[in-house]
Amino acid sequence: MDESSTRHPMTGNEMSGAAEGGTERHTYDVVVVGAGGAGLRAAIAAHEAGARTAVVCKSLLGKAHTVMAEGGIAAAMGNRWPEDGWEVHFRDTMRGGKMLNHWRMAQLHAQEAPERVMELEDWGALFDRTEDGLISQRDFGGHKYARLAHVGDRTGLEMIRTLQQRTVALGIDVFMECTVTDVFKQDGVVSGALAYWRETGRFVVFDTPTVVLATGGIGKSFKVTSNSWEYTGDGHALAMRTGASLINMEFVQFHPTGMVWPPSVKGLLVTESVRGDGGILRNSEGERFMFDYIPEYFRAETADTVEEADAWYEDKKSNRRPPELLPRDEVARAINSEIKAGRGTPHGGIYLDIASRRSPEFIRKRLPSMYHQFKELADVDITREPMEIGPTCHYVMGGVEVDPDTQESAVTGLYAVGECSGGMHGSNRLGGNSLGDLLVFGKRAGESASAHAAGLGARRPQVDEDHVRAARASALAPFEVEGGENPYSIQADLQQSMNDLVGIIRTGPELQEALRAIEALKVRAASMKVEGHRQYNPGWHLALDLRNMLVVSEAVARAALAREESRGGHTRDDFPGPDPAWGTRNLVVRLDAAGTGVELHEQPLPVMPDELQQYFESK
Structure with a gap:
């Protein structure tokens, strides 16, 4: 398992190691993990704000679940219905989320989405047009007016094409087929990250004071899903292991x-x-x-x-x-x-x-x-x-708990955006709001991360080399197991359990059974065995992914068990209706003190100001 030479991001040229054990090393102001719509928009914003920026993506540039968002980008541009405005879009979003959304995120999204769509057009996106030559807008579920700007039924693909082209044109470094396994901290703030090249197994250390998580969803924990193989809850789990919390994890959109x-x-x-x-x-x-x-x-x-x-x-x-x-x-x-x-x-x-x-x-x-x-x-x-x-299984409304204006988590220097962040959609996401979410909060996250890095000056936190050695050893542990279990069988059992017990209709006894099954799977996963070498080893990749899938699945099941009502994407057969008492609080999960389990607590909803509350009282 020797360290072999590796490639320069994007170019494929050979590079030599620059750290202990030949581990490759890079220094950036902002590292964005994920190259979907949210990640690319965050990277563009950070770069344009003056930050040295890199994108690290598990798959290939342009290979993202964003392309599955085919219908359009929800934005109250008024091209079909002049009566439409951000206030109506805000109300639709809050009502769609059954009022569990963070009101500030829903407000910012409704207000800024039209400008982000126009910006995308300025960068070369080719939208369908109305008879008057304006960007066409179509109807979608839960929206009062036709407000989805679209490109046939390939809107997400056009968004990715446009953002990818701008990313390349700006010269932003992209590390493709490179997976982040750990985020490091010094004195409680982000100092860097560890990743590995999927082709060679060689490790990469990123010295960076800011990490933007844009890793997408959790769908591969379920047997039937629209999600691609990459969606194993990486950002959710990375955030939890770094010390951040997740919110609304019981709400999974089927x-x-x-x-x-x-x-x-x-x-x-x-x-x-x-x-x-x-x-x-x-x-x-x-x-x-x-x-x-x-x-x-x-x-x-x-x-x-x-x-x-x-x-x-x-x-x-x-x-x-x-x-x-x-x-x-x-x-x-x-x-x-x-x-x-x-x-x-x-x-x-x-x-x-x-x-x-x-x-x-x-x-x-x-x-x-x-x-x-x-x-x-x-x-x-x-x-x-x-x-x-x-x-x-299509989308998870829950994700990293972030500040609505900056997208920063409870850990200084750690940001989350897109599907791996939480709060914007409440208990249910309206169709078309995902692409607007990526654009609006991707820009905000990139700008905020850049500003944080710029403000550090000489006080940049440093990566602790002991943390690097520990993270490398943890990642390589499956190679050292004798007589362990194949990770593929553990994944299959997890997917079946989540599909059968934490699916579209849930009950208390089934959720308790799911939690017991997950605990048993965690024990089995602790002795996973990986055969062969680090090069081209999908079994090793899955073994690392399973650590994320198991902790995120536990978060979903534990929150679903606690919420004894049916609301949005969470349906309990034993509690078939919404409960007004549950409509006033969110559930937040984080890792326990031992770092091996998930603990949960309730949190009151943020209070909506009177000037926004009026939109619900009169309608």
């Missing part, structure tokens, strides 16, 4: 529409744009069932009849929206109920039908990715027949 057939693509996302552009949901009996699941608090603005819903699609002057465009948690629970009642499709889903509603030309123009996805992967022509879909 996107209503993932592919259910063939098995090789089960869980792959089917964009909400299909419903936004006229698609309807039917059960196996042909019934358009969503009319039976309209919550009372949406009754006034949701169509009660097929005729009202059809009129809305053709003439959107009405505020009575189709029930297919209810918030995602409502739609996912309705679909789950139909399947459990025996009205599911042959492959265990329900039908999403746009073929009977729109012309083939309209579908191929507005939904080109969906057309090709189903045609190539499932041999289904969505211009002629319905899709079989079902709920899939």
Whole structure:
């Protein structure tokens, strides 16, 4: 397991080691972990603020879950509806999150998203246009007005393309296929990070006073998910091990529409744009069932009849929206109920039908990715027949607890942004708010990190070499185990347990069983055995990922057990309705004193100022 030579970021040129044991070493002002929309926007902001900036990404530049956000960027630009404004978007976001959102984050997001969209266009993003040449905006669930700026159904891909191009043009260093395993502190503040090259296994030390976590979600802890292999809760776990806390971890969003057939693509996302552009949901009996699941608090603005819903699609002057465009948690629970009642499709889903509603030309123009996805992967022509879909683990509302204005965690110098941060979405995220979230808070995090680094001067914290040696030894420990267990079997059992016991519908006894299962898996993981060498070793990579997946899964299950109500993305069969008492507090988790378990405490919601409260009292 000798240290081999390594490559320069981006160029691939050979570099020699510069620290003990040949470990590669770099010095930056800001290190961003993750190269999705949030990470790239943070890196651009930090660089433009004058910081020496690097991006470290587990996979390849441009390979991020951001591309799965196909529908658009929610921003109250008023291009379709002049009545729309940040106040309406703020209210929709808070209501979608069942008022557990941090009001300041929802406010900043609603106010700044339009400017961030225009900025993206200035950098070369090619948005669809209205008849008047403005950026087109489409309807999405939970939004009162059509406000999602879009590029067909490939908006996330266009965002990544644009941000990636600007990152490269600015000359920001990017360490691809490089995984961060530890964040270091000196006297309680961030001093650096340890990573390793996935190709060679060689370690890298980053001397930096600021780390921005932008690692995305936790979906690979679940068996059925739209998430890619990278989404193992790395940022969540890194933050906890560094001393930060997580908030709202019980709230996991199961996107209503993932592919259910063939098995090789089960869980792959089917964009909400299909419903936004006229698609309807039917059960196996042909019934358009969503009319039976309209919550009372949406009754006034949701169509009660097929005729009202059809009129809305053709003439959107009405505020009575189709029930297919209810918030995602409502739609996912309705679909789950139909399947459990025996009205599911042959492959265990329900039908999403746009073929009977729109012309083939309209579908191929507005939904080109969906057309090709189903045609190539499932041999289904969505211009002629319905899709079989079902709920899939898609997004975690919970994440690192951060300051709303700066995105800094409780640990000085440690920031979090995007899906691995918490507070913005409360108990449920509205579709389209994720991309705006990435842009708005990515910029704020990058600027804040740069300002912190610039203010240190000669007081920059130093990496303790004993911490580096300990972190290296911990990462290499699986190679030293004799007769241990294969990490793949542990991952499979974790995914099955989370899928069965901490899924879309939960109960107290099942959550307790999940926690016992996770404890048993932690014991098994302590003696994981990795075969072979550090080069090209996916088993070793998974062994390191599992440490993160287990602690984050425990955080989700423990918070879900504590919250004895149903709200947003968290549904308890034994507590089927929302409880007003629970509507006044959040749950916060952190590592216990031993660093081996998760402890939980309650925290009151931040008080919303009167000038914002008025938007709810009069509506």
